[in-house]
Amino acid sequence: MSERETIITVSHLVKKFGDFTANDDLNFEVYKGEIFGFLGANGAGKTTAIKILCGLSKPTSGNATIAGFDVYTQKDDIKNSIGYMSQKFSLYEDLTVTENIRFFAGIYGMTRKDIKIKTQQLLAKLELEDSAKKLIKDLPLGWRQKLAFSIAIVHSPKIVFLDEPTGGVDPITRRQFWNQIYEAAAEGVTVFVTTHYMDEAEYCDRVSIMVDGKIAALDTPQGLKQTFEAESMNEVFIKLARVAVNN
Amino acid sequence: MQTVVVDNLSKCYKQAVALKNITFGVDAGEIFGFIGPDGAGKTSLFRILVTLLLPTDGTATVLGYDVVKDYKKIRNKVGYMPGKFSLYQDLTVEENLNFFATIFSTSIEENYHLIKDIYSQIEPFKKRRAGALSGGMKQKLALSCALIHKPEMLFLDEPTTGVDAVSRKEFWEMLKSLKNSGITIIVSTPYMDEASLCDRVALIQNGNILKINKPDVITTTFEKKILAIRSSNMHKLLSDLNSFEACDSAFLFGQTIHYTAKQNNLMMPELQNYLTGLNHLQVEINPIEANIEDCFMSLMNQAS
Incomplete structure:
Protein backbone atom coordinates (compact mmCIF):
# COMPACT_ATOMS: atom_id res chain seq x y z
CA MET A 1 0.00 0.00 0.00
CA SER A 2 1.28 3.46 -0.83
CA GLU A 3 2.25 5.86 1.92
CA ARG A 4 -0.89 7.34 3.47
CA GLU A 5 -1.34 9.92 6.16
CA THR A 6 -2.23 8.28 9.46
CA ILE A 7 -4.69 10.00 11.79
CA ILE A 8 -4.90 7.44 14.58
CA THR A 9 -1.87 5.50 15.78
CA VAL A 10 -2.27 2.90 18.50
CA SER A 11 0.75 1.06 19.81
CA HIS A 12 0.87 -1.64 22.52
CA LEU A 13 -2.23 -0.19 24.13
CA VAL A 14 -3.32 -1.96 27.32
CA LYS A 15 -6.24 -1.16 29.61
CA LYS A 16 -6.83 -3.13 32.80
CA PHE A 17 -9.65 -2.93 35.31
CA GLY A 18 -8.27 -4.66 38.42
CA ASP A 19 -6.98 -7.99 37.17
CA PHE A 20 -9.26 -7.95 34.11
CA THR A 21 -7.57 -6.94 30.85
CA ALA A 22 -10.13 -5.21 28.64
CA ASN A 23 -7.65 -4.14 25.95
CA ASP A 24 -4.69 -6.43 25.54
CA ASP A 25 -1.82 -4.98 23.48
CA LEU A 26 -3.72 -3.23 20.68
CA ASN A 27 -1.74 -2.13 17.64
CA PHE A 28 -3.27 -0.45 14.62
CA GLU A 29 -3.35 2.67 12.47
CA VAL A 30 -6.26 4.48 10.86
CA TYR A 31 -5.68 6.52 7.72
CA LYS A 32 -7.03 9.98 7.00
CA GLY A 33 -10.36 9.92 5.19
CA GLU A 34 -10.98 6.22 5.54
CA ILE A 35 -14.06 4.47 6.89
CA PHE A 36 -12.70 2.21 9.59
CA GLY A 37 -15.00 -0.52 10.93
CA PHE A 38 -14.37 -1.50 14.54
CA LEU A 39 -16.16 -4.78 15.14
CA GLY A 40 -16.27 -7.26 17.97
CA ALA A 41 -18.64 -9.34 20.07
CA ASN A 42 -20.38 -7.82 23.11
CA GLY A 43 -17.77 -7.55 25.84
CA ALA A 44 -14.77 -7.83 23.50
CA GLY A 45 -13.43 -4.45 24.62
CA LYS A 46 -14.65 -2.06 21.90
CA THR A 47 -16.20 0.53 24.19
CA THR A 48 -13.13 0.62 26.41
CA ALA A 49 -10.91 1.29 23.40
CA ILE A 50 -13.22 3.95 21.98
CA LYS A 51 -13.27 5.80 25.31
CA ILE A 52 -9.49 5.95 25.26
CA LEU A 53 -9.39 7.13 21.66
CA CYS A 54 -11.90 9.89 22.47
CA GLY A 55 -9.78 11.14 25.37
CA LEU A 56 -12.26 10.02 28.02
CA SER A 57 -10.13 7.36 29.67
CA LYS A 58 -6.40 6.80 30.17
CA PRO A 59 -4.69 3.61 29.05
CA THR A 60 -2.88 1.45 31.63
CA SER A 61 0.13 1.31 29.32
CA GLY A 62 1.09 1.74 25.70
CA ASN A 63 0.65 4.73 23.40
CA ALA A 64 -1.97 6.27 21.20
CA THR A 65 -2.18 9.50 19.25
CA ILE A 66 -5.38 10.90 17.78
CA ALA A 67 -5.00 13.57 15.09
CA GLY A 68 -1.44 13.96 16.35
CA PHE A 69 -2.45 14.43 20.00
CA ASP A 70 -1.38 12.18 22.85
CA VAL A 71 -4.08 10.34 24.85
CA TYR A 72 -2.23 10.90 28.15
CA THR A 73 -1.35 14.57 27.93
CA GLN A 74 -3.52 16.21 25.27
CA LYS A 75 -7.04 14.99 26.01
CA ASP A 76 -8.63 18.40 25.44
CA ASP A 77 -6.97 18.76 22.04
CA ILE A 78 -8.30 15.33 21.15
CA LYS A 79 -11.84 16.30 22.16
CA ASN A 80 -11.61 19.39 19.95
CA SER A 81 -10.59 17.28 16.97
CA ILE A 82 -13.31 14.66 17.07
CA GLY A 83 -17.06 14.22 16.80
CA TYR A 84 -19.06 11.49 18.52
CA MET A 85 -22.44 9.91 18.01
CA SER A 86 -24.09 6.77 19.34
CA GLN A 87 -27.51 5.24 19.08
CA LYS A 88 -28.00 5.45 22.83
CA PHE A 89 -27.03 9.06 23.25
CA SER A 90 -27.25 11.54 20.46
CA LEU A 91 -29.56 14.54 20.84
CA TYR A 92 -31.57 16.24 23.58
CA GLU A 93 -35.20 15.22 23.08
CA ASP A 94 -36.66 18.26 24.84
CA LEU A 95 -34.74 20.76 22.74
CA THR A 96 -35.71 21.75 19.22
CA VAL A 97 -33.69 20.97 16.12
CA THR A 98 -32.00 24.40 16.05
CA GLU A 99 -31.43 24.40 19.80
CA ASN A 100 -29.62 21.08 19.54
CA ILE A 101 -27.44 22.39 16.72
CA ARG A 102 -26.65 25.57 18.68
CA PHE A 103 -25.94 23.62 21.85
CA PHE A 104 -23.52 21.12 20.36
CA ALA A 105 -21.84 23.62 18.04
CA GLY A 106 -21.35 25.87 21.10
CA ILE A 107 -19.82 23.02 23.08
CA TYR A 108 -17.48 22.33 20.18
CA GLY A 109 -16.35 25.96 20.51
CA MET A 110 -17.76 27.41 17.30
CA THR A 111 -18.43 31.15 17.13
CA ARG A 112 -21.99 32.49 17.06
CA LYS A 113 -21.53 33.68 13.52
CA ASP A 114 -20.30 30.29 12.34
CA ILE A 115 -23.10 28.54 14.19
CA LYS A 116 -25.67 30.70 12.45
CA ILE A 117 -24.26 29.97 9.00
CA LYS A 118 -23.80 26.27 9.72
CA THR A 119 -27.35 25.94 11.07
CA GLN A 120 -28.84 27.29 7.85
CA GLN A 121 -26.62 25.06 5.71
CA LEU A 122 -27.45 22.02 7.76
CA LEU A 123 -31.20 22.58 7.76
CA ALA A 124 -31.16 23.11 4.01
CA LYS A 125 -29.08 20.05 3.34
CA LEU A 126 -31.28 17.79 5.44
CA GLU A 127 -34.46 19.48 4.15
CA LEU A 128 -35.45 20.18 7.73
CA GLU A 129 -36.22 23.91 7.38
CA ASP A 130 -39.90 23.36 8.18
CA SER A 131 -39.04 21.33 11.27
CA ALA A 132 -36.41 23.70 12.69
CA LYS A 133 -38.59 24.59 15.67
CA LYS A 134 -39.83 21.07 16.34
CA LEU A 135 -38.72 19.16 19.42
CA ILE A 136 -36.41 16.25 18.70
CA LYS A 137 -38.83 13.82 20.35
CA ASP A 138 -41.45 14.72 17.73
CA LEU A 139 -39.17 13.80 14.83
CA PRO A 140 -39.20 10.31 13.28
CA LEU A 141 -36.25 8.19 14.39
CA GLY A 142 -34.66 8.19 10.95
CA TRP A 143 -34.50 12.00 10.84
CA ARG A 144 -33.06 12.13 14.32
CA GLN A 145 -30.25 9.79 13.31
CA LYS A 146 -29.40 11.83 10.23
CA LEU A 147 -29.49 15.06 12.21
CA ALA A 148 -27.38 13.54 14.99
CA PHE A 149 -24.72 12.57 12.49
CA SER A 150 -24.70 16.04 10.88
CA ILE A 151 -24.33 17.58 14.33
CA ALA A 152 -21.49 15.22 15.21
CA ILE A 153 -19.55 16.70 12.27
CA VAL A 154 -20.88 20.28 12.49
CA HIS A 155 -17.47 21.57 13.65
CA SER A 156 -15.64 19.82 10.79
CA PRO A 157 -13.73 17.41 13.03
CA LYS A 158 -10.83 15.36 11.71
CA ILE A 159 -12.38 12.14 13.03
CA VAL A 160 -15.93 11.12 13.85
CA PHE A 161 -16.65 8.17 16.13
CA LEU A 162 -19.95 6.39 15.47
CA ASP A 163 -20.94 3.80 18.06
CA GLU A 164 -23.69 1.57 16.63
CA PRO A 165 -25.27 4.54 14.86
CA THR A 166 -27.89 2.58 12.91
CA GLY A 167 -29.42 0.31 15.56
CA GLY A 168 -33.18 -0.08 15.16
CA VAL A 169 -33.69 2.19 12.14
CA ASP A 170 -35.58 1.02 9.07
CA PRO A 171 -33.60 -0.40 6.14
CA ILE A 172 -34.05 2.62 3.87
CA THR A 173 -32.96 5.11 6.53
CA ARG A 174 -30.01 2.87 7.38
CA ARG A 175 -28.82 3.15 3.79
CA GLN A 176 -29.38 6.90 3.64
CA PHE A 177 -27.29 7.12 6.78
CA TRP A 178 -24.44 5.30 5.06
CA ASN A 179 -24.66 7.76 2.18
CA GLN A 180 -24.01 10.52 4.69
CA ILE A 181 -21.01 8.58 5.98
CA TYR A 182 -19.62 8.21 2.45
CA GLU A 183 -20.08 11.94 1.81
CA ALA A 184 -18.28 12.86 5.01
CA ALA A 185 -15.42 10.50 4.19
CA ALA A 186 -15.19 11.95 0.68
CA GLU A 187 -14.74 15.38 2.29
CA GLY A 188 -11.79 14.02 4.26
CA VAL A 189 -13.42 13.22 7.60
CA THR A 190 -12.11 9.95 9.01
CA VAL A 191 -14.96 7.70 10.12
CA PHE A 192 -14.49 5.23 12.97
CA VAL A 193 -17.63 3.09 13.21
CA THR A 194 -18.97 0.12 15.19
CA THR A 195 -21.97 -1.91 14.08
CA HIS A 196 -23.73 -5.22 14.59
CA TYR A 197 -25.04 -5.21 11.00
CA MET A 198 -22.55 -7.31 9.10
CA ASP A 199 -23.61 -5.95 5.70
CA GLU A 200 -22.40 -2.57 6.95
CA ALA A 201 -18.97 -4.04 7.60
CA GLU A 202 -18.75 -4.46 3.82
CA TYR A 203 -19.09 -0.69 3.36
CA CYS A 204 -15.94 0.04 5.35
CA ASP A 205 -12.54 0.57 3.72
CA ARG A 206 -10.92 -1.57 6.40
CA VAL A 207 -12.33 -3.58 9.27
CA SER A 208 -10.80 -4.72 12.53
CA ILE A 209 -12.36 -7.48 14.61
CA MET A 210 -11.75 -7.58 18.35
CA VAL A 211 -11.92 -10.87 20.24
CA ASP A 212 -11.31 -11.04 23.99
CA GLY A 213 -9.54 -7.69 24.21
CA LYS A 214 -7.23 -8.33 21.25
CA ILE A 215 -7.45 -7.37 17.61
CA ALA A 216 -7.86 -10.76 15.99
CA ALA A 217 -7.94 -9.50 12.40
CA LEU A 218 -7.56 -6.27 10.45
CA ASP A 219 -7.84 -5.93 6.69
CA THR A 220 -10.12 -4.79 3.88
CA PRO A 221 -13.44 -6.68 3.82
CA GLN A 222 -12.23 -8.40 0.65
CA GLY A 223 -8.94 -9.39 2.29
CA LEU A 224 -10.67 -10.74 5.38
CA LYS A 225 -13.03 -12.86 3.31
CA GLN A 226 -10.08 -14.32 1.40
CA THR A 227 -8.02 -14.99 4.52
CA PHE A 228 -10.87 -16.71 6.33
CA GLU A 229 -12.27 -18.39 3.22
CA ALA A 230 -15.66 -16.85 3.87
CA GLU A 231 -18.48 -15.72 1.58
CA SER A 232 -19.49 -12.74 3.70
CA MET A 233 -18.34 -10.60 6.61
CA ASN A 234 -20.96 -12.33 8.74
CA GLU A 235 -19.14 -15.61 8.20
CA VAL A 236 -15.77 -14.04 8.96
CA PHE A 237 -17.16 -12.59 12.17
CA ILE A 238 -18.73 -15.83 13.32
CA LYS A 239 -15.57 -17.83 12.59
CA LEU A 240 -13.48 -15.42 14.65
CA ALA A 241 -15.82 -14.57 17.48
CA ARG A 242 -17.58 -17.85 18.17
CA VAL A 243 -14.80 -19.27 20.37
CA ALA A 244 -14.89 -16.28 22.68
CA VAL A 245 -18.57 -15.75 23.20
CA ASN A 246 -19.27 -17.78 26.30
CA ASN A 247 -16.40 -16.45 28.37
CA MET B 1 -55.71 -24.21 16.70
CA GLN B 2 -54.83 -20.55 16.90
CA THR B 3 -53.11 -19.40 20.08
CA VAL B 4 -53.45 -15.70 19.33
CA VAL B 5 -56.35 -14.07 17.49
CA VAL B 6 -56.15 -10.33 16.91
CA ASP B 7 -59.05 -8.54 15.28
CA ASN B 8 -58.99 -4.89 14.18
CA LEU B 9 -56.77 -3.89 17.04
CA SER B 10 -55.79 -0.23 17.45
CA LYS B 11 -53.72 1.65 19.98
CA CYS B 12 -53.46 5.42 20.22
CA TYR B 13 -51.47 7.60 22.60
CA LYS B 14 -53.19 10.99 22.39
CA GLN B 15 -52.71 11.91 18.72
CA ALA B 16 -50.01 9.33 18.05
CA VAL B 17 -51.33 6.15 16.47
CA ALA B 18 -49.16 3.16 17.39
CA LEU B 19 -51.32 0.42 15.86
CA LYS B 20 -53.86 0.88 13.08
CA ASN B 21 -56.59 -1.78 12.85
CA ILE B 22 -54.35 -4.77 12.72
CA THR B 23 -55.68 -8.30 12.28
CA PHE B 24 -53.76 -11.57 12.41
CA GLY B 25 -53.65 -15.04 13.98
CA VAL B 26 -50.82 -17.18 15.32
CA ASP B 27 -50.91 -20.99 15.05
CA ALA B 28 -50.01 -23.25 17.95
CA GLY B 29 -46.38 -24.31 17.97
CA GLU B 30 -45.03 -21.82 15.47
CA ILE B 31 -42.34 -19.18 15.69
CA PHE B 32 -44.09 -16.03 14.54
CA GLY B 33 -41.90 -12.99 13.89
CA PHE B 34 -42.70 -9.29 13.80
CA ILE B 35 -40.11 -7.65 11.62
CA GLY B 36 -39.91 -3.88 11.62
CA PRO B 37 -37.91 -0.82 12.69
CA ASP B 38 -38.19 1.13 15.96
CA GLY B 39 -41.51 2.94 16.18
CA ALA B 40 -43.34 0.37 14.03
CA GLY B 41 -45.67 -0.58 16.92
CA LYS B 42 -44.09 -3.89 17.94
CA THR B 43 -43.77 -3.11 21.64
CA SER B 44 -47.31 -1.69 21.95
CA LEU B 45 -48.66 -4.84 20.37
CA PHE B 46 -46.65 -7.13 22.65
CA ARG B 47 -47.70 -5.21 25.76
CA ILE B 48 -51.36 -5.49 24.79
CA LEU B 49 -51.03 -9.23 24.20
CA VAL B 50 -49.34 -9.85 27.56
CA THR B 51 -52.05 -7.70 29.26
CA LEU B 52 -49.82 -4.84 30.35
CA LEU B 53 -51.54 -2.28 28.14
CA LEU B 54 -55.17 -1.74 27.14
CA PRO B 55 -56.05 -1.50 23.46
CA THR B 56 -57.88 1.62 22.25
CA ASP B 57 -60.11 -0.42 19.97
CA GLY B 58 -60.59 -3.95 18.64
CA THR B 59 -60.16 -7.32 20.34
CA ALA B 60 -57.44 -9.84 20.99
CA THR B 61 -57.37 -13.27 22.59
CA VAL B 62 -54.36 -15.21 23.80
CA LEU B 63 -54.80 -18.98 24.33
CA GLY B 64 -58.53 -18.39 24.05
CA TYR B 65 -58.63 -15.70 26.76
CA ASP B 66 -59.55 -12.09 26.21
CA VAL B 67 -56.65 -9.71 26.84
CA VAL B 68 -58.86 -7.26 28.78
CA LYS B 69 -61.32 -9.44 30.72
CA ASP B 70 -59.20 -12.55 31.37
CA TYR B 71 -55.85 -10.90 32.00
CA LYS B 72 -55.12 -12.94 35.14
CA LYS B 73 -55.46 -16.24 33.28
CA ILE B 74 -53.21 -15.04 30.47
CA ARG B 75 -50.47 -13.92 32.85
CA ASN B 76 -50.12 -17.44 34.27
CA LYS B 77 -49.78 -18.98 30.85
CA VAL B 78 -47.40 -16.72 28.98
CA GLY B 79 -43.77 -15.77 29.40
CA TYR B 80 -42.66 -12.26 28.45
CA MET B 81 -39.21 -10.91 27.81
CA PRO B 82 -39.37 -7.13 27.40
CA GLY B 83 -37.04 -5.30 25.04
CA LYS B 84 -35.40 -3.41 27.85
CA PHE B 85 -33.53 -5.60 30.35
CA SER B 86 -36.01 -5.69 33.24
CA LEU B 87 -34.59 -8.06 35.82
CA TYR B 88 -33.38 -6.92 39.20
CA GLN B 89 -29.84 -5.66 38.61
CA ASP B 90 -28.81 -5.96 42.25
CA LEU B 91 -30.11 -9.45 42.77
CA THR B 92 -27.87 -12.33 41.75
CA VAL B 93 -28.59 -14.57 38.79
CA GLU B 94 -29.98 -17.25 41.08
CA GLU B 95 -32.03 -14.79 43.17
CA ASN B 96 -33.69 -13.38 40.06
CA LEU B 97 -34.66 -16.81 38.84
CA ASN B 98 -35.88 -17.83 42.28
CA PHE B 99 -37.94 -14.64 42.52
CA PHE B 100 -39.78 -15.28 39.27
CA ALA B 101 -40.33 -18.95 40.12
CA THR B 102 -41.82 -18.01 43.50
CA ILE B 103 -44.14 -15.38 42.03
CA PHE B 104 -45.68 -18.10 39.89
CA SER B 105 -45.82 -20.53 42.86
CA THR B 106 -43.23 -22.90 41.51
CA SER B 107 -39.56 -23.58 42.13
CA ILE B 108 -36.37 -23.77 40.11
CA GLU B 109 -36.13 -27.50 40.88
CA GLU B 110 -39.63 -28.26 39.63
CA ASN B 111 -39.09 -26.77 36.18
CA TYR B 112 -35.34 -27.03 35.88
CA HIS B 113 -35.65 -29.34 32.86
CA LEU B 114 -37.28 -26.52 30.87
CA ILE B 115 -34.42 -24.09 31.30
CA LYS B 116 -31.55 -26.55 31.66
CA ASP B 117 -30.01 -25.98 28.20
CA ILE B 118 -30.05 -22.21 28.59
CA TYR B 119 -29.52 -21.79 32.32
CA SER B 120 -26.64 -24.25 32.53
CA GLN B 121 -24.60 -21.80 30.41
CA ILE B 122 -24.89 -19.08 33.05
CA GLU B 123 -25.09 -21.31 36.12
CA PRO B 124 -21.34 -20.98 36.83
CA PHE B 125 -22.12 -17.28 37.46
CA LYS B 126 -25.22 -17.80 39.59
CA LYS B 127 -23.79 -15.79 42.50
CA ARG B 128 -23.03 -12.81 40.27
CA ARG B 129 -25.35 -9.82 40.32
CA ALA B 130 -27.49 -9.52 37.20
CA GLY B 131 -26.26 -5.97 36.57
CA ALA B 132 -22.69 -7.25 36.21
CA LEU B 133 -23.47 -9.77 33.46
CA SER B 134 -22.44 -9.34 29.82
CA GLY B 135 -25.16 -8.68 27.22
CA GLY B 136 -25.31 -12.29 26.06
CA MET B 137 -25.59 -13.63 29.61
CA LYS B 138 -28.31 -11.12 30.57
CA GLN B 139 -30.29 -12.31 27.61
CA LYS B 140 -29.98 -15.95 28.70
CA LEU B 141 -31.03 -15.09 32.25
CA ALA B 142 -34.05 -13.09 31.01
CA LEU B 143 -35.11 -16.00 28.85
CA SER B 144 -34.72 -18.42 31.77
CA CYS B 145 -36.88 -16.16 33.97
CA ALA B 146 -39.53 -15.95 31.24
CA LEU B 147 -39.63 -19.77 31.05
CA ILE B 148 -39.48 -20.83 34.69
CA HIS B 149 -43.27 -21.04 35.19
CA LYS B 150 -43.68 -23.38 32.20
CA PRO B 151 -45.58 -20.97 29.92
CA GLU B 152 -47.49 -22.24 26.89
CA MET B 153 -46.42 -19.19 24.92
CA LEU B 154 -43.43 -16.91 24.88
CA PHE B 155 -43.43 -13.23 23.88
CA LEU B 156 -39.93 -11.98 23.16
CA ASP B 157 -39.64 -8.28 22.35
CA GLU B 158 -36.45 -7.61 20.39
CA PRO B 159 -34.36 -10.18 22.24
CA THR B 160 -31.44 -9.74 19.83
CA THR B 161 -31.22 -5.95 19.54
CA GLY B 162 -27.71 -4.69 20.22
CA VAL B 163 -26.47 -8.26 20.47
CA ASP B 164 -23.52 -9.34 18.34
CA ALA B 165 -23.87 -11.69 15.37
CA VAL B 166 -22.56 -14.74 17.22
CA SER B 167 -24.86 -14.39 20.25
CA ARG B 168 -27.78 -13.75 17.91
CA LYS B 169 -27.12 -17.00 16.09
CA GLU B 170 -26.97 -18.91 19.38
CA PHE B 171 -30.15 -17.28 20.63
CA TRP B 172 -32.06 -18.43 17.58
CA GLU B 173 -30.76 -21.95 18.09
CA MET B 174 -32.25 -21.83 21.61
CA LEU B 175 -35.59 -20.65 20.23
CA LYS B 176 -35.66 -23.52 17.78
CA SER B 177 -35.21 -26.09 20.54
CA LEU B 178 -37.94 -24.38 22.64
CA LYS B 179 -40.26 -24.59 19.67
CA ASN B 180 -39.50 -28.30 19.40
CA SER B 181 -40.66 -28.71 22.98
CA GLY B 182 -44.07 -27.38 21.90
CA ILE B 183 -44.00 -23.73 23.00
CA THR B 184 -45.51 -21.12 20.67
CA ILE B 185 -43.12 -18.21 20.26
CA ILE B 186 -43.90 -14.66 19.17
CA VAL B 187 -40.75 -12.66 18.64
CA SER B 188 -39.96 -9.21 17.27
CA THR B 189 -36.76 -8.01 15.65
CA PRO B 190 -35.38 -5.10 13.65
CA TYR B 191 -32.91 -7.46 11.92
CA MET B 192 -34.39 -8.42 8.56
CA ASP B 193 -32.09 -11.43 8.19
CA GLU B 194 -33.77 -13.07 11.18
CA ALA B 195 -37.04 -13.36 9.25
CA SER B 196 -35.91 -16.57 7.58
CA LEU B 197 -35.60 -18.20 11.03
CA CYS B 198 -39.34 -17.76 11.71
CA ASP B 199 -42.14 -20.04 10.47
CA ARG B 200 -44.20 -17.00 9.54
CA VAL B 201 -43.51 -13.30 9.71
CA ALA B 202 -45.49 -10.07 9.76
CA LEU B 203 -43.67 -7.10 8.24
CA ILE B 204 -44.72 -4.08 10.29
CA GLN B 205 -44.17 -0.36 9.77
CA ASN B 206 -45.89 2.74 11.21
CA GLY B 207 -48.55 0.66 12.98
CA ASN B 208 -49.56 -1.21 9.83
CA ILE B 209 -48.90 -4.80 8.91
CA LEU B 210 -47.50 -4.65 5.39
CA LYS B 211 -47.55 -8.39 4.83
CA ILE B 212 -47.96 -11.70 6.66
CA ASN B 213 -46.71 -15.00 5.29
CA LYS B 214 -43.99 -17.61 5.39
CA PRO B 215 -40.70 -15.82 4.74
CA ASP B 216 -39.90 -17.90 1.65
CA VAL B 217 -43.37 -17.23 0.21
CA ILE B 218 -42.87 -13.48 0.68
CA THR B 219 -39.56 -13.57 -1.16
CA THR B 220 -40.50 -15.97 -3.96
CA THR B 221 -43.70 -14.10 -4.80
Missing part, protein backbone atom coordinates in the same frame (compact mmCIF):
# COMPACT_ATOMS: atom_id res chain seq x y z
CA PHE B 222 -41.89 -10.73 -4.94
CA GLU B 223 -42.90 -9.32 -8.29
CA LYS B 224 -39.84 -7.25 -9.13
CA LYS B 225 -36.75 -8.63 -10.84
CA ILE B 226 -33.53 -7.80 -9.04
CA LEU B 227 -29.98 -7.42 -10.28
CA ALA B 228 -26.98 -7.56 -7.96
CA ILE B 229 -24.40 -5.14 -9.36
CA ARG B 230 -20.86 -4.35 -8.32
CA SER B 231 -17.88 -2.44 -9.65
CA SER B 232 -14.55 -1.25 -8.32
CA ASN B 233 -16.10 2.02 -7.07
CA MET B 234 -19.29 1.20 -5.20
CA HIS B 235 -20.16 4.70 -4.03
CA LYS B 236 -19.95 6.13 -7.54
CA LEU B 237 -21.82 3.08 -8.82
CA LEU B 238 -24.70 3.82 -6.46
CA SER B 239 -25.12 7.41 -7.60
CA ASP B 240 -24.68 6.45 -11.27
CA LEU B 241 -27.34 3.74 -10.99
CA ASN B 242 -29.72 6.19 -9.34
CA SER B 243 -29.19 8.54 -12.32
CA PHE B 244 -29.92 5.83 -14.88
CA GLU B 245 -33.20 6.58 -16.63
CA ALA B 246 -34.78 3.15 -16.15
CA CYS B 247 -33.81 2.87 -12.47
CA ASP B 248 -36.64 2.16 -10.06
CA SER B 249 -34.48 1.60 -6.98
CA ALA B 250 -30.83 1.05 -6.15
CA PHE B 251 -29.78 0.08 -2.63
CA LEU B 252 -26.51 -1.02 -1.12
CA PHE B 253 -26.59 -4.63 0.09
CA GLY B 254 -23.24 -5.49 1.59
CA GLN B 255 -20.82 -6.06 -1.28
CA THR B 256 -23.34 -5.49 -4.09
CA ILE B 257 -26.06 -3.02 -5.02
CA HIS B 258 -29.56 -4.38 -5.55
CA TYR B 259 -31.17 -2.75 -8.54
CA THR B 260 -34.75 -2.82 -9.81
CA ALA B 261 -36.03 -1.23 -13.01
CA LYS B 262 -39.16 0.69 -13.97
CA GLN B 263 -41.82 -1.59 -15.50
CA ASN B 264 -39.54 -4.47 -14.52
CA ASN B 265 -37.64 -3.89 -17.77
CA LEU B 266 -34.04 -4.55 -16.77
CA MET B 267 -32.41 -3.60 -20.12
CA MET B 268 -29.21 -5.34 -19.12
CA PRO B 269 -27.17 -4.58 -22.28
CA GLU B 270 -28.03 -0.87 -22.07
CA LEU B 271 -27.19 -0.84 -18.37
CA GLN B 272 -23.86 -2.56 -19.03
CA ASN B 273 -23.01 0.01 -21.75
CA TYR B 274 -24.08 2.90 -19.53
CA LEU B 275 -21.76 1.78 -16.71
CA THR B 276 -18.85 1.06 -19.04
CA GLY B 277 -19.35 4.52 -20.57
CA LEU B 278 -18.95 6.01 -17.10
CA ASN B 279 -15.59 4.27 -16.72
CA HIS B 280 -16.68 1.67 -14.18
CA LEU B 281 -14.19 -1.17 -13.94
CA GLN B 282 -14.81 -4.82 -13.03
CA VAL B 283 -18.54 -4.44 -13.52
CA GLU B 284 -20.49 -7.54 -12.54
CA ILE B 285 -24.24 -7.80 -13.08
CA ASN B 286 -26.14 -10.86 -11.88
CA PRO B 287 -29.88 -11.57 -11.58
CA ILE B 288 -30.72 -12.73 -8.04
CA GLU B 289 -33.68 -13.78 -5.90
CA ALA B 290 -35.18 -11.20 -3.56
CA ASN B 291 -34.54 -11.39 0.18
CA ILE B 292 -36.81 -10.13 2.97
CA GLU B 293 -35.09 -6.76 3.12
CA ASP B 294 -35.73 -6.17 -0.62
CA CYS B 295 -39.41 -6.97 -0.03
CA PHE B 296 -39.61 -4.80 3.08
CA MET B 297 -38.14 -1.74 1.37
CA SER B 298 -40.36 -2.16 -1.63
CA LEU B 299 -43.46 -2.43 0.60
CA MET B 300 -42.30 0.62 2.55
CA ASN B 301 -42.06 2.64 -0.64
CA GLN B 302 -45.50 1.51 -1.76
CA ALA B 303 -46.99 2.44 1.61
CA SER B 304 -45.58 5.97 1.65
